[in-house]
Amino acid sequence: MVAYHSSALDGVAANPALPTPLLLRLIAFDGGGHGPPFQALHRPGLPEPAVAAVLTHPVLNARVQFAMSGQADAEQRARLANDSSPRVRAAVAYGPEWTHDHRTKVRPLPDAVCARLLEDPEPSVRSALLDSRHLAPSFLASLVRHPDPAARHAALRVWDELTPDGRTALLDDADPEVRRSAALCACPHDARLTAALLRDSAALPEALSHGLLRRADAERFLAEGVHLVELAGNPSLPADLVDRLAVHPDDSVRLAVSLRPELTEARRAAIDFTVAPHAQEHVGWVAAGIADQGVLRRAATSTHPLLRRAAARSPHLPPDLLRHLAADTDVVVRTNLAVHHPDTPEEVLMSVYARLGGTFSAWMATGHPHFPREGLAARFADHPDGIYRQLAVRDPAAGPDLIERLSHDPDVWTRQAATRDPRLPLPRLLEALALPELASSAGANPALPAGEMAVVMDEAGVPA
Template sequence: MARTSGRPARDAAGAARHEGDGGGAGREVAEAVAALRGDGETPEAWVTGLVFNEKAGDEVLRRVFTVDPFPDARYWLAYHPLPPAAAHASVRHPDPRVRRFLAENPRLPADVLAVLAQDTDARVRRVAVMTACEYGIELPVELVVRLATGDDARLRYGATGLAGLPDEVLLSLAEDPDPRVRAVAIGPWSWPRLRPEVREAAAADEDPLVREAVAEATRVEAPLPVTVAEFLAESDPDRRGRAARTAPVDADLAAFLVGHEDRAVRHAAAHNPHVPTALALVLGSDTDPAVRLAVSLRADLTEEQRAAIAPTVPAGRQPVPAWVAERFGDPEAMRELAASGHVVLRRAVTCAPWLPPDVVTRLAADDDFFVRLMLCENDHAPHDLLVEMFISWDGLSSGSLVHRRNFARPGLARFADHADPRLRYAALFDPQAGPELVERLSYDPEALVRRRASGDGRLPLRRLAELLDEPDTARTAARNPSLPVPLMHRMLDLAGAGH
C-alpha cells in the first residue's frame, strides 16, 4: 500500500477547531494527531477498521475507498455486513477487483448491488447479478428488464433468475440468439405459455442444451412406488430412496423396507411416517446405530417407546426433526419436548424462536452440555449460563456468545483480574466499567483482551492513539467509536488516501 508518512500532521489549532473545543479536549486531539506514526502495516489495518467504524462519516468513508491498492479486500469485503454509509461509498473504489469482491457480498443493500449491476466493468456486473439471483435480492424492475434485454449474453442468462423479471420478458428469452439463454428460459412454467411455433423450434433446436431443457420441461413425474412390485421395478435409485423415506407405502412394501439388507433403505424407512409404528419399532434393535437413532426420533412414538431404544447420539447438533419444528409456536409442546428423555429432542427445542421462561430454566439446567450450549447459541440463555459456556466452549460459536442479549451485564468487571483471560475479556462487557478499567485491560498480556479494549469507546484517547500504532491492535482501535474525526483523517493521510 502506498503511504505518505512524510505528510505533515494537521496542526493542533485546526484539530481543536474541528472538535469545536479550543481547550483541553482540542489539545488532546491535536496531540494524538501529531503523535500518530503509521509504521509498517498499521495503515492497512486502519483502512479496514475505519470501514466498520460506526462513527465514520460520509467524508471519512469516501476517502477510505480512495485507497488503492485496497487491503485484503478478498478476505472480508465479500462476506461482512458493511455499515450503510460504507456500502454506498465502496462502489466508487477505482479498482474493479475491489468492486467485484464487493459484488459478491449478499449483505449489501439492494440499491448498492443495483449500482454494481450497472458497473463499467463487465465482470463486476455479472457477479452482482449472480449474487442477486443466488440470494433473491430484488433489484429495480426497470434494471432487471434492461439486464435481460441487453447486449451481454451472460447478463441475459443471469437475469432469467432475478426476482421481478416480467413474465413476458422471460418468455421472449426462449427465442434468444444465445442457446444458453434459450435453454435457461425454457422450463415447466414457461413451456406451456410459449407460442406453438416457439415450442416447435425449441424441440428441434440444433443445440443439445435447448433440447435437454425441452425434455425436462415436458417430463411427467410418475408417482413414487408404493408396492413391492413397483419398488422392485423402479430403476432410478433416487426415486427408490424417496419412496422408502416419504411414499405412502402399503403394508407389504413397509415390511419389505424394514427388513431390507441395505442399511440406507432401512434408515429411510425409519423416517417414513407411513410405515406403521409397530413395524417401525422393529428397527429400534437394528444393528446400525443411525437407523436406531432415526426411528427413536419418530413423531408417533411415546416416551416409553423412545426409552426402550438405545440410539447412539453423536455430540453436537443434529437436524431438527420437521415435526418438532412444526410445533415451535406451541408452548405446551415445547414443555413436553423439553422434558423428553431423548437428548436430541431437547436439543431441538433450543432452536425455537421463542420459549416459555420455565422451559428456558429447565433447559439451562439440562445435564447435556450441547443442550445448554445450543440454548446459548439461540439467544434464550440466562446471563450466568452464557458466561459459563463462554468460558468452557472453544468451538466455532464461542466468540458470538458475548454478543447474545443477556451476556453484557453490570458485575462482569469483577473478573478484570481473573487468571482466565476469557473472563478478563468478559469484564469489558460490563456496561458500568469505567475508563480506568478499560485502559488497564488494554495492557493485558493476552491479545484477545487487548484487542477488545482497543475498540472500547470508553478507552481514554491518549491510550487509544498508542494502540493505533501497535500492529496487533491497530485494526480494532480504528473501529473505536470514540475516534475523533481529525484523527481518522490523519490515519487516512498516512494510508495514502486521496483528498
C-alpha cells in the first residue's frame, strides 16, 4: 500500500460521477494513516452509507475533516458531537472554516447539540464552540447567565437581541472583562458608561469611536491631540468639533471625518482627504445598514469612493443602484459587486476577471451564476494570454477537437481546465491521467469511466 494517495486519486475523490460503491471503497481507505482524500469527505450530498462509514472511521483525521466540512449538513456533522476524540468534538464545535461558495451561509448546529458541546469535559471543545462563527443567535442569547464567563461574553455578540434583563445581568457581571464588553455594547446610548470607559485604557479606543460623548471629554481629547481618528468618527461628536477635525493636518483624521453619515455630499466633497487605490475601509454605518435601502442609496450615490465600495459589498442593492455601481469607474467597487451581489452584470464580471485573473476575486467572478459562457470559444480560444484561453473551455459550443487542443495548451491552468471537461476525447483523457500536472484534473472528469476510476484506486493501493 502506498504511503499516501496520488493526484489522480484526489481527482477521483472529487469526481461528481463517482459511483457510490467506489465512493464507499474510497472512504474506507486509511491512506497510510491519513485517511481518505480530503475531497471525498468534503463532497456535497454524501449518501447515508458514506456518512455512516465516516462516523466510525478508524482514522481520526477522516472524522475531523468531515466534522469541518462546509458541504455536510449541520445534522450530519452533529452526529460526531459524541465522538470519543476531543479533536473531533472540537472540530464539530468550531465548524467549517470555508465553503466552496462564500455566498452560501453555513447552517448552525442545533442549539441542543451546542449546549452539550459547551458542557464537554475538554476545555478545547468548549473554547472551539465559543470561537465558532456559526452559532445561532438563539443559542448565544441563552448564554447570558451561563456559569462560564467566556460563554457569557459570547452572548454579547447578540446584544441587540437580548432582553433588558439579560443586558442588565451582563452589565453587572461578576467578571470584569464581561462587564467591560457589555458596557462597550451599551455605551452608544449612555454617556455615563462612556465616560467611565474612557478612563479604561483597554476600552478607550472603542468607547471613543462609538460611545455617547460628553462635550467636555470630546474637547479634552481634541486638545490633547490623541485618538483623533476614533474621535472623528464618533456619531455624537458636536458639529463644531467635527468642523475643526475636518481641517486637521492629519490626513487620516480628515478621512475619518469624511465618512460621517450626517454630512451632505457638498460638505463631504469640501474635505481634503486621500483614499488609497485599493483601500477597503470599514464604514460602520454602511455595514450596519447593509440591507437598508436608504443607507445603501446614500452610500452608493456618494462621490466618496469608500462609501461606494462599502455599498457594493451589499447583496441587497436594488436594480437601479446595482446598475449605477456597475458603471462605476472605481475598480474596487466593481470587484466588490462581482464578489458579493447575486445579479452582477456579465460585463462587470468579465472586467474583474480580466483585471484580476488568477486571484480569489477572479475565481469568485467565474463562479458567479451570471458569468458568461456562450461565445467564449470564438473570443478567447486563440488569445495570447492563457488566463483568457481557459475561458474558452466554459463555452457550451466548444467541440471535442477544441477541448483536446486546449488540453495541450502551453498554459498549465488552461490544460487543466480542458482536462476536467467531459467533452475531452477519451484517449486524451486516459493519457492525461498519467501526466503529473493533469492527473488530478483527469481524475475529476465526469466522463472518466468507472472502470478507470477503479484502476486509479487499485494503483493508489485502495483496498477493494
